Amino acid sequence: MEQVPFFTEFGEDNFADNPEPRCPCLLLLDVSGSMQGRPLDQLNQGLITFKQELMADVLAAKRVEVSIISFGPVKKEVSFCQVSSFNPPLLKAQGATPLGEAILKGVELLKARKEEYRQNGIAFYRPWIFLITDGVPTDNWHIAVDIIRQGEQDKAFAFFAVGVEGADMKILQQLSVREPLKLQGLKFRELFQWLSNSMRSVSTSMVGD
Numbered sequence: 001m002e003q004v005p006f007f008t009e010f011g012e013d014n015f016a017d018n019p020e021p022r023c024p025c026l027l028l029l030d031v032s033g034s035m036q037g038r039p040l041d042q043l044n045q046g047l048i049t050f051k052q053e054l055m056a057d058v059l060a061a062k063r064v065e066v067s068i069i070s071f072g073p074v075k076k077e078v079s080f081c082q083v084s085s086f087n088p089p090l091l092k093a094q095g096a097t098p099l100g101e102a103i104l105k106g107v108e109l110l111k112a113r114k115e116e117y118r119q120n121g122i123a124f125y126r127p128w129i130f131l132i133t134d135g136v137p138t139d140n141w142h143i144a145v146d147i148i149r150q151g152e153q154d155k156a157f158a159f160f161a162v163g164v165e166g167a168d169m170k171i172l173q174q175l176s177v178r179e180p181l182k183l184q185g186l187k188f189r190e191l192f193q194w195l196s197n198s199m200r201s202v203s204t205s206m207v208g209d
Contacts, residue, residue, distance in 0.1 A: 012142040015121075017085060020059075021124055022063060022065050022124045022125070023063045023124070023203045024080060025065065025067070025127070026069070027130050028069050028106050028129065028131040028132070030070075030072060030134055031093055031096055032097045033093055033094065034093075034166060037093075039134060039164060040091055040093050043111060043132070046191060047088035047091075049189045051088055053196035053197070054066075055083055057203075059171065059203055060199060060204075062082070064083050065081060065113075068089065071095075072094055076105070076109065080109075096138040097191070098139040099131075100141035103129075107129070107157070107204055110129070110156075110157060124207070126156075128202075130162070132183075134164035135166055139159065148177070159175075159178070160181070161181070164183050165185070169205045170181060
């Protein structure tokens with residue numbers, strides 16, 4: 001019998017062809033007006049580096065899945081997909097900094113993806129949510145605090161916050177249970193190299209570690 005492709009809001013999945021455990025990585029990226037110019041150019045280059053680094057590792061390329069939500073306004077740029085299908089978007093600066101809304105949307109997207117794994121018998125690692133912002137939130141970011149802390153407590157995900165120059169680090173400290181990282185200059189390439197190395201390490205570990 002001819003196999004019918006499985007389509008979801010995440011696109012075409014190849015769970016049957018690739019039953020490897022998945023390692024989801026959700027990027028929440030600030031594209032508000034203050035990112036205009038060199039900061040956003042460097043961020044876009046960093047995303048390209050991220051894909052290149054992951055593609056260089058055969059196992060990571062099979063296991064890591066990437067999704068991107070930009071905010072300013074909140075928009076799903078990339079649905080969860082394997083690295084080979086990941087096309088880094090060309091992000092453009094616009095709008096304000098609805099950080100709280102972006103986090104809520106990201107958590108919901110992650111929940112839905114994990115349910116897809118369960119329905120298809122796919123094991124998965126603890127997902128990573130990686131937030132990068134350069135400004136002060138313009139919405140009610142407090143609504144995300146309890147959600148992040150509960151998610152960390154339940155080991156539903158690991159949340160990491162990165163502040164670019166201009167970010168309110170005190171707010172990021174309240175959001176994250178981990179100490180937020182202050183990005184020196186615009187070293188997005190180095191940041192994404194570190195992230196890809198981390199994801200590669202996770203993808204070679206045992207599920208549940």
